[in-house]
Amino acid sequence: MAGKMLSGRESLSLQRVGKLFKREMLQECAALSMILIVAFLVLSIVSYDPADVPGAVWPLNEQPSNLGGRIGAISVHLGYTFLGVGTYLLVGVFGVYASLIFFRRKAADWPVRLIGTTMLVITFAALFGDSYADSGIMPSRGGVIGTTIFGMLNANFGMTGTYLVLAFTTLLSFLLATDVLFYPIIRDLLHPLGNENEISGPLEMPVISEPIMPGEEEEKTESKSWFKKLLGKGGDDDTSEDEDDEGLDFDPDPTLIPTSEASPAPEPEKQGARRPAVKRPTPAAEPASPEEWEEALANYSLPDVAMLNVAKKKDSANARAEMQRAAEIIRQTFAAFRLDVRVSDYTRGPTVTTYEMEIPPDVMINKITRYKDNLALNLRVSTVRMVTTAGKSTIGVEVPNHTRDMVGFREILESPELEEARKKMELPMAFGKDALGQTIVRDLANMPHLLVGGATGQGKSVFENVMLASLLMCCTPYQLRLVMVDPKQVEFTPYQDVPHLLAPVIDDSRRAVSVFEWVVEEMERRYTLLKNTGVRKISEFNELSERELNKRLKEKDIDPDEVPNQLPYIVCIVDELADMMLVAADTKVDELIARIAAKARAAGIHLILVTQSPRSDVLTGLIKANIPARVSLRVNTGTESRIVLDQTGAEDLLGKGDLLMVMPGEPKALRAQSAYIADDELNRMLDNLRAQLKPNYVIDPNNLAEPGQSGGGGSVGELDPDFIRAVDEVMSAGRGSASFLRTAMGLGHTRATRIIIQMEKCNILGPSRGSKEREILISFEEWEARKNSGDPSGRGGVYDSMAA
Missing domain, CATH: 3.30.980.40 (Threonyl-tRNA Synthetase; Chain A, domain 2)
Known part of the structure; x- marks a missing residue:
């Protein structure tokens, strides 16, 4: 299945590199051309002689003395004629813009800057419109344009008024051209x-x-x-x-x-409170076939940061x-x-x-x-x-701070830290800024899994969107695929039909467990592939050339056509872990998560687990043991902070995206402010992704078996080893609840809930009645008869071995 999903690495990589190379080459050529023109004009100005210009003076030099030749002399003559001394400023500004392009500096609001620069050059020439040149180099210091503007202003405002108008225009044009404020300069x-x-x-x-x-x-x-x-x-x-x-x-x-x-930071309710309902995007009519998907992927480009809001x-x-x-x-x-x-x-x-x-x-x-x-x-x-x-x-x-500052998502994407991360990291993921104002970017591939906890209304949803958006802005569907589990059915709605998805957004916790079973199988398939190709991790596999890969596969008698040229990273994100743990308590979902967390790193599979209920029965030791990367937004108690971070402190955070993060290899918890991405810019980015490429779903949750089963959903699965003892306790006490089993048998919440659900499916207990105890459906004698028959489940002897 993985082979069908991903192939053609060489052709796609060449096309992508070709696009990047073409863009870089055009930018480099433009910058060097402009620098060459500036150097040419400077040399022409330094060596200017009017006798080199036909018709300027008589007699004409037969051999031009200008270092720029006849062309250079004519160019300078035209500048002197129309702008006068403004020619010097024009050449200087041209040189500054050439430097900006060469050093890849992005000019914000460039139309405004261009208008301001034009006004500045013309106004500068007009300032000299009343003075005539004391040499024969230029007709007048203001040129034709400067002299004309000065004359018109002088006729209407007088001499003093003219200079006041020109001074104001100079300051205004300088402000538009450079974005420099004068107040701080004067103040200091x-x-x-x-x-x-x-x-x-x-x-x-x-x-x-x-x-x-x-x-x-x-x-x-x-x-x-x-x-x-x-x-x-x-x-x-x-x-x-x-x-x-x-x-x-x-x-x-x-x-x-x-x-x-x-x-300023958005009003506190906007960043920390639950996000308003977002209009569900119109899904693609039909998922793309593998062939159509790979063909469209060749033309895929990462979203432009310009579509995001400017803070x-x-x-x-x-x-x-x-x-x-x-x-x-x-x-x-x-x-x-x-x-x-x-x-x-x-x-x-x-x-x-x-x-x-x-x-x-x-x-x-x-x-x-x-x-x-x-x-x-x-x-x-x-x-x-x-x-x-x-x-x-x-x-x-x-x-x-008395006034908090919003950390804009676009600002993070344009930071030098993220630019450097794109070159060095496999899965660059943005967080925000630390307490010192430094941008925080970490590689999910090195974490290798992330646990996020926080109380309701503290900015958890925004933080999830920032992490996901940064991955989507930096990785193509060829490099990254997503599995998104949304038990609340509202958080990941905007991401539906994004081309990075391996499956539609999963909003059924039981189906989510089936998807996790598929992920475990994919992990095992990948490890087998890594073993057969003689590499230890996914990054080494992806670096193999097609020729080397085919050679190693043939040595193992494996058909190269059945193996993908490149494996994408897979990121599985669960929005509310507590709900999935509770609803799917009888499916050993914690064991699946623990298995993925323990060994999926080298296979390129990573988990992001998010919960608003950081309790010990949700974040069990089995799960936390292999997830060293932790992030906690504000929580209600120090106990919850210790569960997430293994230390207190998160209970004293300010909320609205204020967080503590503990990363592997970092000695102390780092305080940070989450970046903020608004709904409108998130939707623009996701619409751009959907417009480029339809999804190619590899997993169809409807075709997966029920968790732990090969058949229907009514099965109870494998009974817990303490099932018989638990029923004995329930029958003896006349009480059937998870809290009773936790007290009577010393079980954890998840396991006790799983046993209670198994009792319900075996028709021993009735359905849940809210805060009341479940009804016991069989008598003590009927239970003893079941045990003695070797079928404690009452399902026809399937569990004889459990009764021994």
């Missing part, structure tokens, strides 16, 4: 860093008469980074260096990492002062308890600001952390988290 010139209030020496704990809210967003256009916008970099790439001034209580110019060009900028000029005041409150709070601490640095992230706090060597850490509630009270915030950082001798104090 009037208030240089050296004049900022410095905090030094011991202070008495003052009575704070007004709230200290250290949360205003940092100014995106600091004076030290404004000039980078001229190169299209914006403020996102600016990270000021750490300074170490021993004479201060804390660094007066601490590290400020801009959170992004992002708008708005936010101005927050008082962020530095607010954070300095908060740093002083931290120092004063501990001074009141006679603890000499020093805030050496602070960094603003999207959700919290982290203050680096130095403590004396003779002070124990737990003596500091015990005062976090007092600190939260003085800072007037809901909670404060204290963490130690590997590689630093400081304690990080995470203080919630």
